[in-house]
Amino acid sequence: MRRTRLTPEREAELFDAVLALLREVGYDALTMDAVAARTRSSKATLYRQWKGKPELVATALRRKKPVSLADIDTGSVRGDLHAMLCNADEAEMERDAALMRGLGSAIHANPDLHRALRELLIEPEAAALDAMIRRGVDRGELAPGNPALGYVAHMMIGAFIARPLIEDRPVSPDYLARYVDAVVLPALGLADR
Incomplete structure (x- = not known):
């Protein structure tokens, strides 16, 4: 410490x-x-x-970071996932995405950076996201056996990587909200709720 x-x-x-x-x-x-x-x-x-x-x-x-996942608890998984996005500023998101892409190669070349990012950034956020999903299971919103429960972080990170790669367009708050509604929520079994 x-x-x-x-x-x-x-x-x-x-x-x-x-x-x-x-x-x-x-x-x-x-x-x-x-x-x-x-x-x-x-x-x-x-x-x-x-x-x-x-x-x-x-x-x-x-x-x-604009929002800490540990501070989000709206009472629903849908609300929590959208709350993750509501404080995002589009220009800052674009700068941060470029920054993270730049760090991508450094992470692979520098094990100390990779370790520090995992310990100080990725693991705490993944734990907060897991807690968010567990609350959804505990409330009965999510089926405990749904295999997608373990992939929410992967899906969210995928949105940040895929859009610039596939569409050559930056990620925006609107895009992420549509992505959550079209991809993440249906995978979690929340499409029709």
């Missing part, structure tokens, strides 16, 4: 700078020196707060 000495405002400023640098130069060219210079921080402070570049990048990505 890292020691927090930074104010929430200072952390937000630092995370904004990390993401801006990632967009500008990519993961491989991003350095702790550049982050320190951009944020007028010392490298010692950065290393004291985060073990290294992979942890800093993964934490910045997690903290700057």
Whole structure:
């Protein structure tokens, strides 16, 4: 666990700078020196707060997400899935999608980045999504034996990857809402509810 000495405002400023640098130069060219210079921080402070570049990048990505899945509980799976999308800004979604595509190759080339992203971003969000699905099962909305229950995260990530690849168009909140209604909800057995 890292020691927090930074104010929430200072952390937000630092995370904004990390993401801006990632967009500008990519993961491989991003350095702790550049982050320190951009944020007028010392490298010692950065290393004291985060073990290294992979942890800093993964934490910045997690903290700057528009919505935390753990905070969503509308009382229905349909409502929860749509709440995941309601805070999305189309321009920011396009920038974030480009950022994640850029990180894709870095993830495969850098096991420390892959580990940090899994531990700090992917696993917590997957656990929150699983909890969302379990609540749907507990409420009787979802059949516990439905084989699609284990693939909701895969379906959602697929939407972000497939549209730019297949249609050469960015993902938008409207597209994601239609995707949830046409693909995810029917797979979960909620098409006619």
